[in-house]
Amino acid sequence: MLEALGIGALVLAVLSVLFLVALVLRRTSLARAERRRNELEARLRPLALALVDGDEVEERELSAEERAILAEAIGRLSRSVSGEARERIGEYFAGTEAYTAEVGALRDHRAWRRATAAYRLGDMGCPEAVPAILRRLDDRDPDARAAAARSLGRLAAPEAAEPLVHTLVSGTVPRAIAFRALLDIGPGTLPVLRTLVHDPDQDVRASAIELLGWLGDASDDSAVIEGVGDPAAEVRARAAGALGRLASADGADVLTRALDDRIYFVRLHAARALGQVGEHAAIPALVRQAREDRFEAARAAAEALARIDPDALLAAADEPGAGPHLHEAADLLRV
Amino acid sequence: MSETLPAPLVLVADDDPDILDLVRYRLERSGYEVATATDGVEAVRLAGELTPALAVLDVMMPSLDGLEATRRLRNDPATAEIPVILLTAKAQDADVQEGFLAGADDYIRKPFSPRELSARVQAVLGRR
Numbered sequence: 001m002l003e004a005l006g007i008g009a010l011v012l013a014v015l016s017v018l019f020l021v022a023l024v025l026r027r028t029s030l031a032r033a034e035r036r037r038n039e040l041e042a043r044l045r046p047l048a049l050a051l052v053d054g055d056e057v058e059e060r061e062l063s064a065e066e067r068a069i070l071a072e073a074i075g076r077l078s079r080s081v082s083g084e085a086r087e088r089i090g091e092y093f094a095g096t097e098a099y100t101a102e103v104g105a106l107r108d109h110r111a112w113r114r115a116t117a118a119y120r121l122g123d124m125g126c127p128e129a130v131p132a133i134l135r136r137l138d139d140r141d142p143d144a145r146a147a148a149a150r151s152l153g154r155l156a157a158p159e160a161a162e163p164l165v166h167t168l169v170s171g172t173v174p175r176a177i178a179f180r181a182l183l184d185i186g187p188g189t190l191p192v193l194r195t196l197v198h199d200p201d202q203d204v205r206a207s208a209i210e211l212l213g214w215l216g217d218a219s220d221d222s223a224v225i226e227g228v229g230d231p232a233a234e235v236r237a238r239a240a241g242a243l244g245r246l247a248s249a250d251g252a253d254v255l256t257r258a259l260d261d262r263i264y265f266v267r268l269h270a271a272r273a274l275g276q277v278g279e280h281a282a283i284p285a286l287v288r289q290a291r292e293d294r295f296e297a298a299r300a301a302a303e304a305l306a307r308i309d310p311d312a313l314l315a316a317a318d319e320p321g322a323g324p325h326l327h328e329a330a331d332l333l334r335v
Numbered sequence: 336m337s338e339t340l341p342a343p344l345v346l347v348a349d350d351d352p353d354i355l356d357l358v359r360y361r362l363e364r365s366g367y368e369v370a371t372a373t374d375g376v377e378a379v380r381l382a383g384e385l386t387p388a389l390a391v392l393d394v395m396m397p398s399l400d401g402l403e404a405t406r407r408l409r410n411d412p413a414t415a416e417i418p419v420i421l422l423t424a425k426a427q428d429a430d431v432q433e434g435f436l437a438g439a440d441d442y443i444r445k446p447f448s449p450r451e452l453s454a455r456v457q458a459v460l461g462r463r
Contacts, residue, residue, distance in 0.1 A: 049360040053449055080354050083448030 014317050040069050048073040051092055064097075066285030070281060071098040075123035079154075090125035099124055106132050111141035118144055130157040137163050137173070149173040153181025165196055165211070169203040182211055190215060197223045202232035206301025209235060213242025223246045226269075228254045233263040240266060244273025252279040259285045259301075268297040275304030287316045290321045302329035342386035345456060348378035348404070348415040349422065350396050354445075358422075359390060361449035362405035362456065366398050375399025382414045389460055391452070394434065409438035420457045422447065429434040 048070055050057045062070065071093070078089045093099045100270035102124065105117035118136045121129045133155070136148035145244040149167060152160035164182050167173040182189055189211065196208035214219045224246065227239025240258055256279065258270035271289060274282045286308070288302035293323045305313040310333050316322060317330035345367045347358045352373075353375075359369045368387055372378040378399040382390055392401035395412065401421050408414040421434045424445040429460050434442050443452055 049356055052357065053361055053364065056362070077353050077357060080351065080357055080446050081449060082446040083451060085444070085449055330417065 003197055016139060022234065032289045037069065040066060041073055044070045044073060052077050052081060052089060054084065054088050067096075067098065072097070073119055073123075078123045078125055085127050089123075090127065093124040094126050094128065099126055099129070103129060103132055106136055112140075113146055114139060115141060115143040115147045118147035118151055122147070122154035125155065127155055127157065130155055130159065133157075134163060134249060137167055142172075145173050146177050149177050149181045154187050155186030156188060158192070160333055161185055161189035161192040162196070165192070165204060166209055167202065168207050179211075183214060187215060190220075194220070194223060197227065204229070205230065206232065206235045206238045209242050210238040213238070213245040216242075216246060217249075218246070221246060221250050224248070225251045225254050228258050233261075233266055236261060236263070237269045240273045242270035243275035244269075247277055249277060249279075252277050252282065255279065256282045256285055259289050264294050264297050266298045267293060271297060271300040271304045275300075275307040278308050280308060282310050286325070287312075290316070290325045290329075291321065295325075298323070298325040299328070302326050306333050343365055343460060344368045344370060346370050346372065346378060346381055346387040346390040346417075348372040348396060348401070349393035350374060351393070354422070356392070357449050358409055358452060360408065361442075361453050362430060365453045365457070367456070372414070373403060376406035378404050379414075380396065382408055382417060383411065386413070387417060389418045389420065389423055389456055391420045391456070397451070402433060405434070405439055406438040419460060420452075420455060422452070 009064050017266050032063055044066060047057060074089055074092060078086060080204050081089070099121075102117040104120070105113050108114050108117065114136065118133055121133055130152065133148045133151050136144050136156075137152075137160075138146065139145050145167070151166060152164065163184065164173075164178050164185075166177060168178040168182070168317060193208045193211050193215070197212065199205050199208065205227070209224055216224070218323050221243075224242045225248070228236055228243065228251070230236050230239065236258065240255060243255055252274065255270045255274050255277065259267055259274075259282070261267050261270065267289065271286060274286060283305065286301045286305050290305060292298070293301065302313065305326075306329045307314065313326065313333060314330050317326040345362050347355060347362070347369055349355050349358070350373050355371050355373070359371060362369050370381055370387065372381050373396075375392070375396045378390065378392055378396075379399065381387075382395055391435070393400060394401040396404070401423065405419045405421065408419060418440040419438065420441045421439045422443050422445060422457055423430065423434070431442050441455050443455060
């Protein structure tokens with residue numbers, strides 16, 4: 001019995017030593033690979049910078065490993081540049097082994113690989129990848145969908161505008177990522193957004209109107225003004241916010257009327273927007289809202305007054321029964 | 336015998352090494368000498384020590400952001416005249432206004448075109 005226990009202990013001790021040796025070897029090997037990779041990257045960095053900058057570079061044969069590291073370095077640089085530098089990156093990657101591998105990986109059975117491929121293709125800047133990335137917006141994996149949305153923004157693909165608005169509404173991609181992607185696409189989204197403001201789905205209308213506030217121009221005022229009269233409160237609130245961002249003087253009347261909306265968050269957004277527009281005619285209505293409305297809407301009205309006419313705010317705060325919001329805004333103004 | 340003028344010194348501050356490299360590469364190719372910093376405190380210190388012809392400052396930096404760094408440069412008589420170009424991912428008009436109020440001479444949004452940045456550096460220096 002004792003002998004069997006002794007043998008067992010010995011076997012365990014040997015196995016432990018072997019395991020430790022394996023761990024040390026693995027760690028050493030990883031450290032060596034990392035060091036080699038850093039050295040290679042440092043050596044290839046000037047080449048990556050020259051390619052991105054559009055300098056003439058001496059053609060030389062690169063190993064597969066060097067090509068992979070160069071591709072990664074250029075892909076990372078592409079996140080910081082726009083314009084002709086980004087176009088050059090797209091031209092560099094078009095048709096390369098690295099590009100083809102990533103397009104193929106969009107159909108990989110492993111979710112993380114599909115997500116990585118969608119992300120890298122955005123950095124590669126090749127517009128021809130857009131249709132394949134668009135299909136990943138319906139991926140069953142949330143990371144792959146998010147990476148696809150981000151890359152469609154990076155590629156400024158106008159054809160992605162409508163699907164991205166729908167992902168924004170459905171929540172299949174985190175709102176911040178989908179919204180940012182649409183902003184990255186920029187004015188290319190406008191034709192689609194101008195159609196979607198009339199969509200039967202109120203959530204689509206709300207998102208389209210909100211985006212018009214960020215990306216639109218003076219020609220979008222009328223569609224956004226119409227949105228302040230929408231049957232859905234969420235659409236009315238976002239339209240009010242959009243009018244503020246567009247600083248639409250034409251929208252001042254409708255915003256002033258929206259201070260009487262039956263839904264408090266519409267009144268809140270209307271007050272903020274009036275502050276951004278700087279509408280003096282709305283001062284009496286804003287004073288009333290600041291005195292009588294519920295907390296958030298009243299505070300927004302007082303802050304709007306501070307922006308439009310500080311003297312009017314100070315005078316209103318000195319009136320009897322001015323209430324806490326006018327006092328607070330006046331105190332902040334004095335500070 | 337003709338003497339060549341020394342290359343104007345541009346101070347570039349950004350906490351992103353990729354951006355520092357991109358800007359340095361382009362500016363050096365355009366004929367400038369470049370000094371770099373990775374945060375606002377270092378940028379203000381280097382500006383005082385080196386008195387660069389111009390500073391390109393990232394807005395969102397650790398320790399001290401680009402807006403506050405610009406204000407400090409403006410408040411110090413030794414650095415008050417150094418032109419500043421702000422480089423930032425903050426893209427709203429209000430952010431741009433804040434940059435100009437802090438004393439910046441120009442504003443470039445990220446992602447940026449390195450050649451456009453170089454052209455703006457040249458334009459700002461040309462105005463001085």
